[in-house]
Amino acid sequence: MRPVELMTHTTPEPARLQSRAGAVAAAAGPGLIRTHNVVKRYLVGGTEVRALDGVTLTIHEGELVAITGSSGSGKSTLMNILGCLDSPDSGDYFIAGEDVSKLKSDQLARIRNRRIGFVFQSFNLLPRLSSVENVELPLLYAGRHHAAAKAREALEIVGLGDRLDHEPNQLSGGQRQRVAIARAIVTDPAIILADEPTGNLDSRSGDEILKLFETLHQQGRTILIVTHDPDIAAFCPREINMRDGKVLRDGAPAAGLTAHGGD
Amino acid sequence: MLFWTTIKLALRSLAANKLRTLLTMLGMIIGVGSVITMLALGHGMQQQVLSNISAMGKNLLAVHPKWTGTNGVINATRENLTVGDARALLRDVPQIRRVTPVLGQREQVTYLNKNTNCEVVGCATTLLVVRNYTIAKGRMFNHFETRLESHVAVLGPETAYDLFGVLNPIGQTINIAGNQFEVIGILKSKGSRGWFNPDNQILIPYTTGMDQIFGRFYLDHIDMQMAGKANVEKVLNECISVLRRRHHLLFGDPSDFHIFSQEQLLQTVSRVTETLTLFLGAVAGISLLVGGIGIMNIMLVTVTERTREIGVRKAIGACNSDILRQFMLEAVLVSVLGGALGAAMGVALSHFIHFQKFVAQVQTSNVVIAMSIAAGIGIFFGYYPAWRAAQLNPIEALRYE
Numbered sequence: 227m228r229p230v231e232l233m234t235h236t237t238p239e240p241a242r243l244q245s246r247a248g249a250v251a252a253a254a255g256p257g258l259i260r261t262h263n264v265v266k267r268y269l270v271g272g273t274e275v276r277a278l279d280g281v282t283l284t285i286h287e288g289e290l291v292a293i294t295g296s297s298g299s300g301k302s303t304l305m306n307i308l309g310c311l312d313s314p315d316s317g318d319y320f321i322a323g324e325d326v327s328k329l330k331s332d333q334l335a336r337i338r339n340r341r342i343g344f345v346f347q348s349f350n351l352l353p354r355l356s357s358v359e360n361v362e363l364p365l366l367y368a369g370r371h372h373a374a375a376k377a378r379e380a381l382e383i384v385g386l387g388d389r390l391d392h393e394p395n396q397l398s399g400g401q402r403q404r405v406a407i408a409r410a411i412v413t414d415p416a417i418i419l420a421d422e423p424t425g426n427l428d429s430r431s432g433d434e435i436l437k438l439f440e441t442l443h444q445q446g447r448t449i450l451i452v453t454h455d456p457d458i459a460a461f462c463p464r465e466i467n468m469r470d471g472k473v474l475r476d477g478a479p480a481a482g483l484t485a486h487g488g489d
Numbered sequence: 490m491l492f493w494t495t496i497k498l499a500l501r502s503l504a505a506n507k508l509r510t511l512l513t514m515l516g517m518i519i520g521v522g523s524v525i526t527m528l529a530l531g532h533g534m535q536q537q538v539l540s541n542i543s544a545m546g547k548n549l550l551a552v553h554p555k556w557t558g559t560n561g562v563i564n565a566t567r568e569n570l571t572v573g574d575a576r577a578l579l580r581d582v583p584q585i586r587r588v589t590p591v592l593g594q595r596e597q598v599t600y601l602n603k604n605t606n607c608e609v610v611g612c613a614t615t616l617l618v619v620r621n622y623t624i625a626k627g628r629m630f631n632h633f634e635t636r637l638e639s640h641v642a643v644l645g646p647e648t649a650y651d652l653f654g655v656l657n658p659i660g661q662t663i664n665i666a667g668n669q670f671e672v673i674g675i676l677k678s679k680g681s682r683g684w685f686n687p688d689n690q691i692l693i694p695y696t697t698g699m700d701q702i703f704g705r706f707y708l709d710h711i712d713m714q715m716a717g718k719a720n721v722e723k724v725l726n727e728c729i730s731v732l733r734r735r736h737h738l739l740f741g742d743p744s745d746f747h748i749f750s751q752e753q754l755l756q757t758v759s760r761v762t763e764t765l766t767l768f769l770g771a772v773a774g775i776s777l778l779v780g781g782i783g784i785m786n787i788m789l790v791t792v793t794e795r796t797r798e799i800g801v802r803k804a805i806g807a808c809n810s811d812i813l814r815q816f817m818l819e820a821v822l823v824s825v826l827g828g829a830l831g832a833a834m835g836v837a838l839s840h841f842i843h844f845q846k847f848v849a850q851v852q853t854s855n856v857v858i859a860m861s862i863a864a865g866i867g868i869f870f871g872y873y874p875a876w877r878a879a880q881l882n883p884i885e886a887l888r889y890e
């Protein structure tokens with residue numbers, strides 16, 4: 227399987243170089259998020275694994291996008307790169323026209339702080355900090371003032387105005403994920419990245435979280451949700467389906483193909 | 490991140506693990522506490538010895554016969570110091586202002602039916618000034634009384650109390666080794682402790698002592714007072730050459746006497762006690778070092794335990810320096826809080842020891858130094874764990890179980 231894969235995707239180097247200048251210009255063009263030919267490789271036991279193998283994407287402001295694909299298809303790797311937790315081995319990545327693919331770790335931390343909001347499958351709230359303290363943390367790292375007031379506002383938005391001083395272990399799973407979402411939106415980021423946000427929740431809490439994402443989407447926020455649940459994918463206007471580190475299909479969700487007339 | 494927020498978060502994570510924090514602090518508490526106590530003990534000891542030496546007199550020099558002996562066992566003291574030597578020193582060494590011959594021994598002393606055994610010291614009038622004594626009541630004997638071998642005595646306050654209780658001893662007659670003496674004065678208490686109790690002695694003219702009580706003419710020592718601004722080294726050398734000439738010593742012969750200078754003694758003793766104090770402090774300082782290693786150990790465990798937290802913090806925008814600062818601050822807080830508690834304990838312990846017959850003096854500068862060292866240890870031993878935390882890869886940290 228792997229040798230075949232490697233051969234099929236080996237583009238001749240001169241051709242890549244020639245097209246590069248034009249491609250960069252295209253990637254820097256309109257669109258909140260643009261990637262061009264993003265490659266991420268891992269060496270596993272001496273063999274090269276291409277977790278991402280030439281991903282080119284454009285995501286516009288205000289979109290709600292599902293990223294689907296089987297396990298190991300590269301969804302999390304893509305999220306890490308889009309979320310500036312990791313840099314691509316090659317290819318370009320622009321957020322609102324700014325090239326972020328070659329930044330150093332502290333510059334990446336700054337981008338994560340100001341432009342990205344993360345929602346994790348396992349919530350990742352800090353224990354022993356209250357909801358407000360968890361939510362104000364990104365603002366504190368940004369050195370912003372009135373952090374507590376803004377955190378309270380964000381918690382109101384996710385419907386937890388009455389759980390401000392609860393610590394994570396005093397909250398249900400769904401409530402914890404709401405706190406995490408409040409933490410993701412409190413800095414007013416360009417994009418919210420959610421990696422299987424309902425994976426650890428029962429179906430009712432999961433539905434509530436999805437509704438919350440829809441509300442945020444209607445308020446004009448840009449949201450990417452990684453999922454392997456077709457129902458969730460169907461719920462989003464756009465689905466990016468991945469396989470073996472490549473975008474297999476990009477358009478309206480598969481479940482809604484007939485209704486929307488294909489891509 | 491804002492400074493106070495960082496402190497608040499650090500304090501909170503210390504409070505979240507109270508027992509562990511306390512155990513970590515224990516190393517610093519014991520370290521700082523013992524350093525302060527040891528330095529206080531050393532300093533107290535030094536001050537006491539120095540004040541004992543200072544109480545002996547002002548600009549004091551003392552000539553003693555050299556001890557003879559083999560293998561450190563004293564066989565006999567030489568009988569070679571005479572009143573003539575004392576006179577010659579006063580006459581021939583210009584910087585010597587006062588001289589007194591001293592000879593004495595323990596004698597049975599009685600007053601009516603009371604009796605006591607104390608040191609009877611034969612000396613000149615000048616002893617009072619040379620040895621820094623003060624008369625509390627009555628007067629010291631004068632030169633005429635010395636020349637006339639008068640039977641007059643000046644009592645130390647304890648001796649006076651032993652013989653007379655609350656009665657007034659002045660003008661009373663006491664019996665020293667079968668001779669009648671009139672009490673003419675009482676010394677003021679010096680209260681200094683040690684090998685010799687100046688409050689329990691009787692001073693009599695040395696002439697009377699030689700002829701009537703002791704029956705000998707050799708002196709135990711000659712005490713001298715130098716001029717205030719004299720060069721000790723120079724005066725010593727002059728005294729030595731005067732005495733060598735009088736003792737008919739040839740070039741190359743060893744001297745048959747010793748001259749002690751109070752100033753040199755003070756210097757030697759303060760050097761020795763300072764070294765001893767430093768040594769005590771250094772031994773205690775080892776526990777500070779062990780405390781520092783304890784902090785490093787716990788911080789490494791903490792960093793491993795909180796890998797995921799570090800990942801989350803980095804994901805939401807913490808820079809490496811934010812993480813570094815957070816864990817450094819925790820280490821420094823532990824060491825400084827431990828240091829403060831240790832300082833309190835050290836001061837308390839020093840006071841406790843002070844009331845147990847020892848002298849322990851806490852110096853503020855030592856407290857400040859010990860606490861600064863504690864903070865320094867926190868910084869030094871906290872740096873590596875904090876650096877490890879700061880260098881963690883956010884993706885791997887987030888995936889850490």
Ligand SMILES: Nc1ncnc2c1ncn2[C@@H]1O[C@H](COP(=O)(O)OP(=O)(O)O)[C@@H](O)[C@H]1O
Pocket residue numbers: 268269270275276277295296297298299300301302303304
């Ligand atoms: N740190 C890593 N080291 C080695 N291989 C990795 C690493 N991270 C991801 N991979 C590999 O990259 C591929 C894509 O992984 P991932 O993005 O986690 O997939 P998904 O999230 O879609 O399940 C997998 O084959 C995985 O084994």
Ligand SMILES: [Mg+2]
Pocket residue numbers: 301302
């Ligand atoms: Mg995944």
